Amino acid sequence: MDLHRKIALVVEYDGTAYAGFQLQRNAPSIQGELEKAVTLLTQQQSRVQGAGRTDAGVHAKGQVVAFGTHSGIPCESVVTGLNHFLPKDIAVQQAYDMPVRFDPRRHARSRRYRYMLLCRGMPGPLDERYAFRVSEPLDERAMSAALGMVRGTHDFAALASSPGPGKATIREVYDASLSREGEHIHIEVEANAFLPHQMRRMAGMIVSVGAGRLTLEGVGALLEGNTESEFMKFAPTLPPQGLCLIKVTYKDFPPDEYQTKQDLQR
Secondary structure: OOOOEEEEEEEEEOHHHOOOOOOOOOOOOHHHHHHHHHHHHHOOOOOOEEOOOOOOOOEEEEEEEEEEEOOOOOHHHHHHHHHHHOOOOEEEEEEEEEOOOOOOOOOOOEEEEEEEEEEOOOOOOOOOOOOEEEOOOOOHHHHHHHHHHHOEEEEOHHHOOOOOOOOOOEEEEEEEEEEEEOOEEEEEEEEOOOOOOHHHHHHHHHHHHHOOOOOHHHHHHHOOOOOOOHHHHHOOOOOHHHEEEEEEEOOOOOOOOOOOHHHHOO
């Protein structure tokens, strides 16, 4: 079916109850809920494309998705209409008309993720839904130094799950930083793309540095891409609930430069 209109959405969700973003046959997914809501609103089935396939239990503040449609519903009504049909843990924040060629995954220039640590000895039932609790003292200066080493282009094979045979494991990290807010430590990383579990394993590495189990020399070794490295045990995959997709950036999104109907149909 030739769909003449492409609508892009910025979506926020709590991933606790879902088996990830990607459509699942026998489990709830973010994509599945969005597609059901789109069908109910437009009375037309459409495939929803996402900028990132977040894992089970991972959250998002700024996921970007898009779908094609014949519907003429205005974007402001798309937001309220989809939110009417979506469950309470998924919400559309913004909607924009985009050129029909827009692909939220392929056209993304970078993704920014945040991993949140809860630094306290006693359990925190309210906080631990969205953070990983660390009870041991952490050296934040050492953690920041390790994050500084992550910036740049590296082979992240030792800090991620395999993307599959023959697929590249080199990624470019544009920014990596650490900040403190009360009992929470935020580890934020922005890169051109991420390998499976890369952010959660990098966060595990940074916690190991802060706890004194891993030196900066060990961090350097892990960034060389050697999957046989003796230091890999110091980069565990941290639980998903601490991870959140904060933002996806594009050259032409939000679509300020697309003003005419002719532009949007290209």
